[in-house]
Amino acid sequence: xxxxxxxxxxxxxxxxxxxxxxxxxxxxxxxxxxxxxxxxxxxxxxxxxxxxxxxxxxxxxxxxxxxxxxxxxxxxxxxxxxxxxxxxxxxxxxxxxxxxxxxxxxxxxxxxxxxxxxxxxxxxxxxxxxxxxxxxxxxxxxxxxxxxxxxxxxxxxxxxxxxxxxxxxxxxxxxxxxxxxxxxxxxxxxxxxxxxxxxxxxxxxxxxxxxxxxxxxxxxxxxxxxxxxxxxxxxxxxxxxxxxxxxxxxxxxxxxxxxxxxxxxxxxxxxxxxxxxxxxxxxxxxx
Amino acid sequence: xxxxxxxxxxxxxxxxxxxxxxxxxxxxxxxxxxxxxxxxxxxxxxxxxxxxxxxxxxxxxxxxxxxxxxxxxxxxxxxxxxxxxxxxxxxxxxxxxxxxxxxxxxxxxxxxxxxxxxxxxxxxxxxxxxxxxxxxxxxxxxxxxxxxxxxxxxxxxxxxxxxxxxxxxxxxxxxxxxxxxxxxxxxxxxxxxxxxxxxxxxxxxxxxxxxxxxxxxxxxxxxxxxxxxxxxxxxxxxxxxxxxxxxxxxxxxxxxxxxxxxxxxxxxxxxxxxxxxxxxxxxxxxxxxxxxxxxxxxxxxxxxxxxxxxxxxxxxxxxxxxxxxxxxxxxxxxxxxxxxxxxxxxxxxxxxxxxxxxxxxxxxxxxxxxxxxxxxxxxxxxxxxxxxxxxxxxxxxxxxxxxxxxxxxxxxxxxxxxxxxxxxxxxxxxxxxxxxxxxxxxxxxxxxxxxxxxxxxxxxxxxxxxxxxxxxxxxxxxxxxxxxxxxxxxxxxxxxxxxxxxxxxxxxxxxxxxxxxxxxxxxxxxxxxxxxx
Numbered sequence: 001x002x003x004x005x006x007x008x009x010x011x012x013x014x015x016x017x018x019x020x021x022x023x024x025x026x027x028x029x030x031x032x033x034x035x036x037x038x039x040x041x042x043x044x045x046x047x048x049x050x051x052x053x054x055x056x057x058x059x060x061x062x063x064x065x066x067x068x069x070x071x072x073x074x075x076x077x078x079x080x081x082x083x084x085x086x087x088x089x090x091x092x093x094x095x096x097x098x099x100x101x102x103x104x105x106x107x108x109x110x111x112x113x114x115x116x117x118x119x120x121x122x123x124x125x126x127x128x129x130x131x132x133x134x135x136x137x138x139x140x141x142x143x144x145x146x147x148x149x150x151x152x153x154x155x156x157x158x159x160x161x162x163x164x165x166x167x168x169x170x171x172x173x174x175x176x177x178x179x180x181x182x183x184x185x186x187x188x189x190x191x192x193x194x195x196x197x198x199x200x201x202x203x204x205x206x207x208x209x210x211x212x213x214x215x216x217x218x219x220x221x222x223x224x225x226x227x228x229x230x231x232x233x234x235x236x237x238x239x240x241x242x243x244x245x246x247x248x249x250x251x252x253x254x255x256x257x258x259x260x261x262x263x264x265x266x267x268x269x270x271x272x273x274x275x276x277x278x279x280x281x282x283x284x285x286x287x
Numbered sequence: 288x289x290x291x292x293x294x295x296x297x298x299x300x301x302x303x304x305x306x307x308x309x310x311x312x313x314x315x316x317x318x319x320x321x322x323x324x325x326x327x328x329x330x331x332x333x334x335x336x337x338x339x340x341x342x343x344x345x346x347x348x349x350x351x352x353x354x355x356x357x358x359x360x361x362x363x364x365x366x367x368x369x370x371x372x373x374x375x376x377x378x379x380x381x382x383x384x385x386x387x388x389x390x391x392x393x394x395x396x397x398x399x400x401x402x403x404x405x406x407x408x409x410x411x412x413x414x415x416x417x418x419x420x421x422x423x424x425x426x427x428x429x430x431x432x433x434x435x436x437x438x439x440x441x442x443x444x445x446x447x448x449x450x451x452x453x454x455x456x457x458x459x460x461x462x463x464x465x466x467x468x469x470x471x472x473x474x475x476x477x478x479x480x481x482x483x484x485x486x487x488x489x490x491x492x493x494x495x496x497x498x499x500x501x502x503x504x505x506x507x508x509x510x511x512x513x514x515x516x517x518x519x520x521x522x523x524x525x526x527x528x529x530x531x532x533x534x535x536x537x538x539x540x541x542x543x544x545x546x547x548x549x550x551x552x553x554x555x556x557x558x559x560x561x562x563x564x565x566x567x568x569x570x571x572x573x574x575x576x577x578x579x580x581x582x583x584x585x586x587x588x589x590x591x592x593x594x595x596x597x598x599x600x601x602x603x604x605x606x607x608x609x610x611x612x613x614x615x616x617x618x619x620x621x622x623x624x625x626x627x628x629x630x631x632x633x634x635x636x637x638x639x640x641x642x643x644x645x646x647x648x649x650x651x652x653x654x655x656x657x658x659x660x661x662x663x664x665x666x667x668x669x670x671x672x673x674x675x676x677x678x679x680x681x682x683x684x685x686x687x688x689x690x691x692x693x694x695x696x697x698x699x700x701x702x703x704x705x706x707x708x709x710x711x712x713x714x715x716x717x718x719x720x721x722x723x724x725x726x727x728x729x730x731x732x733x734x735x736x737x738x739x740x741x742x743x744x745x746x747x748x749x750x751x752x753x754x755x756x757x758x759x760x761x762x763x764x765x766x767x768x769x770x771x772x773x774x775x776x777x778x779x780x781x782x783x784x785x786x787x788x789x790x791x792x793x794x795x796x797x798x799x800x801x802x803x804x805x806x807x808x809x810x811x812x813x814x815x816x817x818x819x820x
Contacts, residue, residue, distance in 0.1 A: 053605050053755075053797070054754050054755045054756070054797070055755075055756055056755050056756050056757055056795040056796070056797075057756075059794070059795050067793070067794050067795070067796075067802060068794045068795050070605065073605055074605075074607075075607075088794060091787065091790065091791060091794075092757070092790075092791045092794050092795040095757070095761075095787055095788065095791040096756050096757060096791065096795065099756055099757065099760035099761060099764065099788075100756055100760065102760070102764070103760050103763070125778075125780075125784060126764055126767070126784070127767075127778055129767070130763075130764065130767060131763050131767065152756070153753070153754075153756075153759070162344075169344030169346055169347060170344075170346055171346050172344070172346040172347045172349065172350035173350050173600065173753070174346075174349055174350045174353040174354075175353050175354075175753070176353070176354050176356075176583075176751070176752060176753050177748060177749060177750070177751040177752065177753040177759060177762070178748065178751070178753065178759055178760065178762075178763050179753070180752075180753030180754075180759065183346065183349060183350065183353075184346050184349075185334075185338075185344075185345035185346040185348070185349045186331060186334070186345075186349055186360075187349075193346070194344070194345070194346065
């Protein structure tokens, strides 16, 4: 538990969908929505990341504002009147999902698929000839696979690799417009880049564009079985930092390792050893 | 090496600290531009060297380099010609020859069709084609344009002073910052870049900010298709921009100024740099740095412009916070368009109230109009606010137009029934259109409006920064729908879908680019009945 020595924050009051809510100054509209239990879709928002407000699926209507505003980054203000379920908001959310669904493979993006269902979005409305993001699947190392056909450009991996967490800066957005894509320097393969294989990008990817090689191989082989997955909590054995680990186990085999986002030490991050160094556990001597 | 010429010699002792990382990244675009000017492209070696010198992560530097259309990361000939295929040049039959590159509007619309040529080498050469700027067709009633074509040498400080230059700055120093702010507020001057924000409100907000330093940025990234007014002002009267920026700096308490000019204006670069170099003493400690873009319309969006100066990709920031609080390098910043700043000279010279006596109650002063397309005398015109579109078109010599595009690609088409529209902020707003950056492109009976819509859609698809979904994908879907409509093979609900995409781009995009990317197309469909069944 971190003890804050900052001056106590002022409370402000606003209204969301007609309900009054009090939040600390500096909170976002999304914080206020969640405090009230008002469901708000998010894709590029990450609870451990600085909001970049690029996906626009969390937009809400604020009375007096010319355009809709991103609830994930817009600070709540005293007296603000927010609507999250107006016709205008629903249209924007639905269409943003349709634009994404028509250009990107969302087949391994459970949240996006659920929102598409919820908002009645129909990504095929733009026709079969609608341009799609097209990239070769990048399998250039033993630890993870990058399939940018599934990338919605939420910037989460860039933030996690860069200044929000890892400070490695191995990847950035390159290109412009519809051709924008996540890239290493000069688009070199991962082993040639600054990547340190912490896998913190995989941990934040909401669409499965970044995936552990173990999961990818199982999906290809048809043995991926998330329904029968157990999560075992433990502490990383490698050093004294004390990172909590969640071992995702399918058929008595570790398939992924994550760390809880609310863990003070990691905030969901791990290093290459914690994330991928689990083979010894299941490497049983054969008699 | 070309990069060292921009960054200074490599010094092992000074570039090792984290503090330097933060202070030097802003030199990334100038460094990449220097490499490209020297050899014609940004090689792997040049990119790596710039990253190391400036301590920018190589992936970041690559992301920045690939953002700008004029930077090439592939080897190409030293001599490159960019052919404008945008609205005004298309009306004048622009064609892209073998080996030439198609380009969005080059801001040479009054001499369409136009080209921009760059020749890399030890002494890089850049030229606008045609090179000659046609004379103004108007001599009466000029305020902002009064020195242009009046025999004042734009490269001579003495000539500028002899023509009354720097009298406004002297007057501003007599008045002091507070009184200058007062005059600007009383003038009710509205920004001329497109958004029409009150200049006085902006300046006061910056002046009152406790955070230091304050920055003054002149937005000269004029890239709205059909706009060339700021280029003419910078090329023909560069000292006036320096003078007005110095007044703005005084009023807003800024010690550092930047002029961000698009790359395609080499003559403006040369004359502005000359004007900056010759006025060091007159500016009395206020520094001005010329920054040059690299082919990105979106960098004319004020927060994208900051990102670009700071050495990041030109991706607009979400607002709020607004630049007056958190602007360039996170500090309070006043951003003003070139034409807006030119108005400041008259406001200070004659007083805000006197300035406001020209024009209408809500739109004070005069306005520059960039007239091009199907007219006999394309060029820059200056009229007091309130003049009608008809009177402007008569000056430029237009036979009965079929349609007029007001405000550029982000503006709106109007039909002949709106010829008596008074050109003011309030009247255009009431008519659901915009003056924008003063673009007036005239289409006659023979013009192909569908081709114009396709070019506009292509423009926004190309120029979207790609950051937010509504604009990144919406501009692509808009273009696809227009191609189907143009081919006569639309989807069953095509126009309804297009209208939804338009509304969501307007409602949910981060910046003005996405928010206006559907305007012209939507206006052609509703105002002109293009694609009506």
